[in-house]
Ligand SMILES: Nc1ncnc2c1ncn2[C@@H]1O[C@H](COP(=O)(O)OP(=O)(O)O)[C@@H](O)[C@H]1O
């Protein structure tokens with residue numbers, strides 16, 4: 177196909193030889209299948225900030241480090257330089273997360289680098305060599321659902337041990353290849369220590385997976401991996417090899433009614449946001 181304008185600089189630099197096809201165009205990015213020498217890769221072109229939706233929300237940025245105070249001041253003021261810096265940080269966040277997670281043994285696409293707002297990475301394919309489907313598009317047997325759920329929980333733990341929470345993990349951001357689930361779409365990944373929203377984001381991520389795989393294996397629906405994992409993490413004992421049960425005994429001390437109400441309101445808002453995302457993902461199809 178004709179080379180899209182945003183990819184042209186990478187063709188001129190010899191990083192990409194040919195754009196084969198467009199895979200997806202969503203709210204946040206447009207994704208292409210490209211040829212780099214004899215390899216077929218995936219190129220993700222981020223949309224401009226004003227065309228993106230929720231992921232640049234301030235909640236996700238909390239705790240991200242900036243290089244120096246000049247950069248921080250410019251970003252606070254919202255000057256042109258500041259906005260460009262903010263964009264560069266956003267683009268680099270995903271490639272940085274991919275390198276870190278690949279290193280930690282999490283199944284993610286192998287990253288090749290981010291150039292001019294274009295992320296080059298491994299194209300995930302199925303056993304026939306076709307582009308791998310999203311989890312939302314596959315039917316699983318009960319056994320497969322249980323096995324894939326175990327794999328994804330293990331990867332979420334590896335990720336947390338590497339200091340990151342995905343923050344937008346859902347059946348739309350997991351691809352399925354012949355070996356199981358592969359996690360994608362990480363520009364919003366949050367710092368587990370520095371971001372105060374990390375706990376509820378981890379819980380939402382894990383519960384999305386529980387609910388999705390639970391359609392095929394209903395016994396998953398009563399598991400409490402999120403609470404169990406966070407409790408072990410907070411005690412400083414979580415390791416990639418920690419044995420998990422899916423059980424968690426809620427603390428029994430007297431209920432703090434006010435904070436329960438706040439949590440209910442937050443859970444309601446999250447659910448509205450999640451439904452909105454599912455709606456817009458369906459609109460994109
Ligand atoms: N490495 C990859 N291999 C195969 N398909 C991919 C890859 N990365 C993204 N895609 C496809 O592109 C879609 C959008 O990518 P994603 O990273 O989720 O961006 P967005 O922020 O737009 O949701 C995915 O749902 C998936 O279908």
Ligand SMILES: [Mg+2]
Nearest residue numbers: 202348349361
């Ligand atoms: Mg996505």
